[in-house]
Amino acid sequence: MYESRENYLETILILQSENGSVRSIDIAKKLDFSKPSVSRAVAILKNDKYIDIDEKGYIKLTSKGEEKAKSIYERHRLLTKFFVETAKVEKAIAEEDACRIEHIISDETFQGIKEFLKDVSK
Template identity: 85%
Template sequence: MYESRENYLETILILKNETGSVRSIDIARRLDFSKPSVSRAVAILKEDKYIEIDENGYITLTNKGEEKAKSIYERHKLLTKFLAQTAKVDEKIAEEDACRIEHIISDETFQGIKNFLKNVSK
């Protein structure tokens, strides 16, 4: 999956958790993207069965979409924590870097970081 589509799914999940409902305009505002760009991305996510859109324009994640979004968000949160704790960088910088890394890191490396953080927390 493309990084941009992963970002959309993650944003939908975050908005849903924050506000309870999500529309295309909410995504456009959060990501500071144009409405036409968001409409195109949303159409692709719907076509690929990651989201559903009701008659009022409210967007919900399908099971497939929610699973993918939660996976991306978990990577984001754990990588942010890892970078802040191990590299001792500012939380904002750690979060920005984690946002880029989460899309390219291998499952094996991510699992290693996840295990590392579990062991450090003990």
């Protein structure tokens, strides 16, 4: 899956948890994207069965979409934590870097970081 689509899914998950409901305009505001760009991405995600859209325009993650979004968001949170706590990086920079890296890091490396953080927390 493309990084941009993963970002949309992650954003939908976050907005859903913050607001309870999500519409395309909410995504456009959160990401500072144009409405046509968001409409195109939403159509692709719907076509690929990652989201459903009801008759009022509310967007909901499908189980497939929720699984993918939670996976990306977990990577984002744990990588940010790793950069802040282990590498002593400023939180804003850690967030930005995590956002880029979460899409390309291998499962093996991510699992290693996850285990490392688990061991350090003990």
